[in-house]
Amino acid sequence: MLEFIYQSGWGAFTVLLLFQIPFLLVFLTIVFRKAYVNSEPSGITDADVGKWRGRWLTLVVALFLIINLASIKFIPAVYTARAAAGDVAAIDVTVEAQSWSYDMSAYEFEVGKPVRFNAKSLDTVHGFAVYHPDGDVLFTMMLVPGVSESSLIYTFTEPGTYKVRCLEYCGMAHHDMSDEITVTEASS
Amino acid sequence: MSIANSIVSSVPVFGRMFKVESEPELNDINFWPAAMIMASFLWLSVAVLLGIALPLTQMLGLDASLFYTAITAHGAAMAFPYVFQLMMGVGLHRAGGCVGKPVTGWLPAAAFWLMNIGGILFTIAILMGLKISYAVMYPLPVVGVATGQWSMASVIIGFTGIAGILITVILLYPVQVIKMLFFDKEREELVLNRRKLSDPGMLGMAMAAFVLLIMGSPLLIVASAVLLFLYGIVPFAWIAWAADPMVFQFVFYIFAHNLMEAMAIMVVSAVYATLPLYLADGTRKLYSDKMANLALWILLLTSVTSFFHHFFTMFPALPSALSYHGNIMSYGTGIGAAITIFTVTMTIVKHGLRPEAGVMAVLMGFTLYILDGVSAIITSNIAWSFQLHGTMWQAGHTMAVLIAMSMMWMGVLLHHYPVITGRVLDAASGKWFVILFTVGAMGVNWSFLAAGAAGMPRRFASWDQEGWMVYGYLILLFGLCLALSLLIFLINVSKARRIDTGMAASPAE
Numbered sequence A: 001m002l003e004f005i006y007q008s009g010w011g012a013f014t015v016l017l018l019f020q021i022p023f024l025l026v027f028l029t030i031v032f033r034k035a036y037v038n039s040e041p042s043g044i045t046d047a048d049v050g051k052w053r054g055r056w057l058t059l060v061v062a063l064f065l066i067i068n069l070a071s072i073k074f075i076p077a078v079y080t081a082r083a084a085a086g087d088v089a090a091i092d093v094t095v096e097a098q099s100w101s102y103d104m105s106a107y108e109f110e111v112g113k114p115v116r117f118n119a120k121s122l123d124t125v126h127g128f129a130v131y132h133p134d135g136d137v138l139f140t141m142m143l144v145p146g147v148s149e150s151s152l153i154y155t156f157t158e159p160g161t162y163k164v165r166c167l168e169y170c171g172m173a174h175h176d177m178s179d180e181i182t183v184t185e186a187s188s
Numbered sequence B: 001m002s003i004a005n006s007i008v009s010s011v012p013v014f015g016r017m018f019k020v021e022s023e024p025e026l027n028d029i030n031f032w033p034a035a036m037i038m039a040s041f042l043w044l045s046v047a048v049l050l051g052i053a054l055p056l057t058q059m060l061g062l063d064a065s066l067f068y069t070a071i072t073a074h075g076a077a078m079a080f081p082y083v084f085q086l087m088m089g090v091g092l093h094r095a096g097g098c099v100g101k102p103v104t105g106w107l108p109a110a111a112f113w114l115m116n117i118g119g120i121l122f123t124i125a126i127l128m129g130l131k132i133s134y135a136v137m138y139p140l141p142v143v144g145v146a147t148g149q150w151s152m153a154s155v156i157i158g159f160t161g162i163a164g165i166l167i168t169v170i171l172l173y174p175v176q177v178i179k180m181l182f183f184d185k186e187r188e189e190l191v192l193n194r195r196k197l198s199d200p201g202m203l204g205m206a207m208a209a210f211v212l213l214i215m216g217s218p219l220l221i222v223a224s225a226v227l228l229f230l231y232g233i234v235p236f237a238w239i240a241w242a243a244d245p246m247v248f249q250f251v252f253y254i255f256a257h258n259l260m261e262a263m264a265i266m267v268v269s270a271v272y273a274t275l276p277l278y279l280a281d282g283t284r285k286l287y288s289d290k291m292a293n294l295a296l297w298i299l300l301l302t303s304v305t306s307f308f309h310h311f312f313t314m315f316p317a318l319p320s321a322l323s324y325h326g327n328i329m330s331y332g333t334g335i336g337a338a339i340t341i342f343t344v345t346m347t348i349v350k351h352g353l354r355p356e357a358g359v360m361a362v363l364m365g366f367t368l369y370i371l372d373g374v375s376a377i378i379t380s381n382i383a384w385s386f387q388l389h390g391t392m393w394q395a396g397h398t399m400a401v402l403i404a405m406s407m408m409w410m411g412v413l414l415h416h417y418p419v420i421t422g423r424v425l426d427a428a429s430g431k432w433f434v435i436l437f438t439v440g441a442m443g444v445n446w447s448f449l450a451a452g453a454a455g456m457p458r459r460f461a462s463w464d465q466e467g468w469m470v471y472g473y474l475i476l477l478f479g480l481c482l483a484l485s486l487l488i489f490l491i492n493v494s495k496a497r498r499i500d501t502g503m504a505a506s507p508a509e
């Protein structure tokens, strides 16, 4: 469940709608009623307003805390630090991006083995996004030239062909800047 | 006759929409704003056509370079010569009417010319081949020259145009506002609706001016340094510090992020000023000025450093501590927005609403702004940012915030239109504009966000992969709905009727 919410675009979209739809329904109903149905001033007292204000702000702060705290283990800095401290040593891979292709030190990985992607750009700003075979973005990295490296540790959980794409606009053939990596079953 | 007024009178079609025929004693707060508003709608018309062309180039399988040309021109025209210039025009008129100071002299004139000539120069550069998208991903402009994608001449012309726009946004407009609010002599006849600085309808205007000036100055310095080198005035060694991609990225986003926030603070302030004038019981006050001001202060302070959310995916080049800070500050702006939602809602609940096109446009724009705010805070969470950064989600957010702000400004403009031009608008077509615009804007926004959720990259001339084209059709459909609503708006203003003598324009604000 949390995996779906924080590790896929559609999870983010679900949370988006959970916030947007209640707001839309309540706000538009109030505007419509007070504009077209009954625009008389309501008899709401200052004490009522204060009570509602307290409830509303408590709700907002609580929701903000919950969605951020629940996201912590899905933050790349966090899962990278966790993997680095784990028992299985991460495999280091260097990624060099240059208009409009990637040069990687390895293209094949195994399920369950942590991989540290050390990526950098040799010319302009590029991205390095790895897509799950079903189309979800697993992570994207922004590569700014002159910066030593962007890096994170990712552990693949399913075998398949993963697409790599550049998600930072980098000129006339930006849309052709892509590659593929293969993930195989664990050898043992 | 002033230069501003002759510009407006001499432009065909659009001139008629915004020609000033109001009481002559108000000319000093109407002439330049009318010229800016007129020019902004000219740019909008071009931007809308380019926006419609974007999905079409993909559906017809046209050359990628057409797509990148259109996206660069569309984005640049929407953000600066359209939304910012509209805001500048309506905002300066509002400021003048609130404090009784004229919008005259060289400052507003220079702001008008530099914004529009800058926009034209940038457009020429784009037509010469400069396709850098509207967010300058430095060092792409120079790398593009080195790899033969476009010429150095196009970069020099393009950067000159950008400099004109930046000088207007970062220096001329804020200085004009600060001059009016804190200096200059008041002229009694210009006061339409006196407001003090502590008034929520005025406070945001002052905050926005300072944010632009202070947060934009570093970019102005760095961009000027680069420009001096491009002109061949100084050697590269002198400006190498400014050409460091990290330096440029940071000063650019400290500005660009805060530009959006400043415009949001300003427009929220304009909502606080406009909404009370349409309350059914004639109260003419928000339910609480204190809460309104509190929201503005929270927005101001949290938004300044939330720009780090643009760089989460650079980890570890952006240290985690700064990412956490950016994440928390972004949600802080959400608290400011929550207080604003409460203030607006409670004001309507307590006092009822007169449903006129102006205030309805403001409220629908506000609705879009809050919906967009949700998509913004979701990508400002670090974990989600790593899935959504660089996808259509982000493009949808940028577009939605511009559309929402422009809708609120158009609502505020509908309110001020009779005072500025001396003409009144037809109420029925105003209603259709609001309905179609709202449906179009929500549809476009959800299409973009869904495309982003599906992993579709932004600024990407190859939509026909992974089934993404379906989002393209939705974007085109709702985009046409938006275009139709704007056409209705423009027809409405071009058919406005002269206010009969004796039936004076409502001097209410």
Ligand SMILES: [Cu+2]
Pocket (backbone or CB within 6 Å): A099, A100, A125, A126, A127, A166, A167, A168, A169, A170, A174, A177
């Ligand atoms: Cu790239």
